[in-house]
Structures are given as C-alpha cells and as structure tokens.
Amino acid sequence: AQKITQTQPGMFVQEKEAVTLDCTYDTSDPSYGLFWYKQPSSGEMIFLIYQGSYDQQNATEGRYSLNFQKARKSANLVISASQLGDSAMYFCAMREDDDYKLSFGAGTTVTVRA
Amino acid sequence: NAGVTQTPKFRILKIGQSMTLQCAQDMNHNYMYWYRQDPGMGLKLIYYSVGAGITDKGEVPNGYNVSRSTTEDFPLRLELAAPSQTSVYFCASRVDGASLEQYFGPGTRLTVT
Numbered sequence: 001a002q003k004i005t006q007t008q009p010g011m012f013v014q015e016k017e018a019v020t021l022d023c024t025y026d027t028s029d030p031s032y033g034l035f036w037y038k039q040p041s042s043g044e045m046i047f048l049i050y051q052g053s054y055d056q057q058n059a060t061e062g063r064y065s066l067n068f069q070k071a072r073k074s075a076n077l078v079i080s081a082s083q084l085g086d087s088a089m090y091f092c093a094m095r096e097d098d099d100y101k102l103s104f105g106a107g108t109t110v111t112v113r114a
Numbered sequence: 115n116a117g118v119t120q121t122p123k124f125r126i127l128k129i130g131q132s133m134t135l136q137c138a139q140d141m142n143h144n145y146m147y148w149y150r151q152d153p154g155m156g157l158k159l160i161y162y163s164v165g166a167g168i169t170d171k172g173e174v175p176n177g178y179n180v181s182r183s184t185t186e187d188f189p190l191r192l193e194l195a196a197p198s199q200t201s202v203y204f205c206a207s208r209v210d211g212a213s214l215e216q217y218f219g220p221g222t223r224l225t226v227t
Contacts, residue, residue: 004156035215045157045204045218091156100145100164101172102216104156 003027004092004105012111013082020067021077021108023092029053033095034075035102036066040088048090051075079110087112116140118219120205126225127195135190135222137205145208146188147216148172148180150201157204163188195226 005024013019025034036048051059051066059066067076079086089109093102121136139146144165149157149172159172163182177199179191188207192199202223206216 006156037218043202043221043223045206047215047217050215101147101159101162102157104149104158106156107154 003096003103004094006092006105006108008108009106010109010111012113013079013086015084015112015114016081018078018080019082019086019110021079021090021092021110023075023077023105025073025075025092025094027073027094027096029096031096034066034068035093035095036064036075036077037091037093038086038088039091039107040085045091049077082110082112084112084114086110118205118207118217120203120219120222122222123220124223126227127192129195129197129226131195132191132193133195135192135203135205135224137188137190137219138186139188139205139207139217140186141207141209141217142185143207143209143217144185145210145216146182147206148178148188148190149204149206150174150199151204151221152201160190160203192224197226200224200226 032053034051038046049061049064051068063080065078089107091107092105118139147162148160151157158174161180163169202221205219208216
C-alpha cells in the first residue's frame with residue numbers, strides 16, 4: 001500500500017502568491033515524522049521542513065509551513081509569497097517509528113510564473 | 115565539510131556490464147542510504163546501513179549489492195546491468211535522531227543501453 005500520496009502531479013502559481021501542496025500518509029504507528037524536500041531542475045534534494053507526530057504546533061521554516069491535520073492524515077506544505085526560484089519538484093516523505101527509512105511520495109512539480 | 119559526495123556524476127553502461135557507484139560522507143553519520151529515482155517519480159530505497167558492517171535491503175534491492183566497511187563510505191555495486199536500472203541514484207546520510215533530515219549527495223545519472 002502506498003504510504004505517501006501526493007495527488008497533484010503539477011501546479012502553476014503566480015509569483016508572490018501562496019501555494020499549497022497536498023500530502024496524505026498512511027501509517028498505524030503513533031510515532032512518525034513527516035518531511036518535505038525540494039528538488040530543483042539541477043537535481044539535488046534540499047530538506048525544507050519537518051513535522052513530528054507528537055508536535056503540538058504546525059512546523060514553520062521561513063516561507064514554508066506545514067499544515068498538519070493528524071486526524072485526516074494530511075501534511076500539506078504551504079509556500080507563501082512564491083518566488084521564481086521556488087519552481088521545482090517537491091516531495092513529501094515519512095519516517096515511521098523504529099524505522100530508519102523514509103518513504104517518499106511521487107512528487108508535485110511547481111512552476112512559478114512571473 | 116564536503117557533506118555527501120558521489121562519483122561518478124554520469125555513466126553510460128552496456129547491458130551486462132558491472133560498476134560501482136561511490137558514496138562518501140565526512141559528517142560521521144551512522145546511517146547511510148541508497149535511493150533510485152526514475153524519471154518523474156519519487157525516490158525508492160535500494161539499500162541502507164545503520165553503521166559500519168551493517169547493511170539491509172530496502173524496497174528495490176534486486177540487481178544491487180552494498181558494503182559498509184567504514185563509517186564514511188557506502189558503495190553501491192551493480193552487477194550485470196540491465197536497462198531497467200537506468201535511473202538517477204542518490205546516496206544520503208543522517209546522524210542518529212529520528213527528527214533529523216537525511217542529507218543527500220548530488221546524484222549519479224546512470225544509463226544502461
């Protein structure tokens with residue numbers, strides 16, 4: 001079964017606007033962590049933000065915030081004030097309790113328009 | 115720190131050839147991983163290691179082998195390359211601690227023809 005689902009293969013956003021990237025996950029572990037990575041066209045993987053399952057508040061890192069809805073098993077990434085440099089593929093990933101590994105979603109391509 | 119380094123950056127192999135993808139990290143991380151990324155797809159775990167001398171299979175280990183004789187190095191061996199192994203290969207590492215992210219190398223783009 002798919003552990004991480006990203007249903008939006010591609011999105012367009014206007015510069016300076018906000019964009020929300022969807023991520024739903026499937027786990028029966030009470031302890032888990034959720035990660036978002038950015039992959040620009042150059043190919044490297046860049047860590048953006050982390051949310052732990054027991055964290056009381058939604059994670060934020062600069063223009064990135066994570067809308068964590070535990071009951072719905074969703075961990076959507078919000079990018080505020082989009083910039084041209086935000087054009088990239090974005091991956092949601094999950095680590096389950098007592099597991100050393102990350103499971104990745106298929107990714108969402110974001111294109112920021114001037 | 116150089117972080118996670120991978121060599122080569124690009125390689126073309128003929129069907130049936132073998133090669134080793136090199137990965138090294140200078141951050142003293144115990145955990146190391148090999149992923150492959152097929153075009154337009156997410157990353158799939160091939161093998162991982164939780165410390166020197168310890169390796170384990172990931173989601174897609176067939177056709178690959180690894181070794182971890184030192185903390186720093188985690189080479190990935192392809193035996194009898196097949197076109198299905200055409201992919202971008204990423205090595206990653208992280209320190210102990212569940213909330214800590216994995217650091218990725220720049221990737222190796224492999225084509226098998």
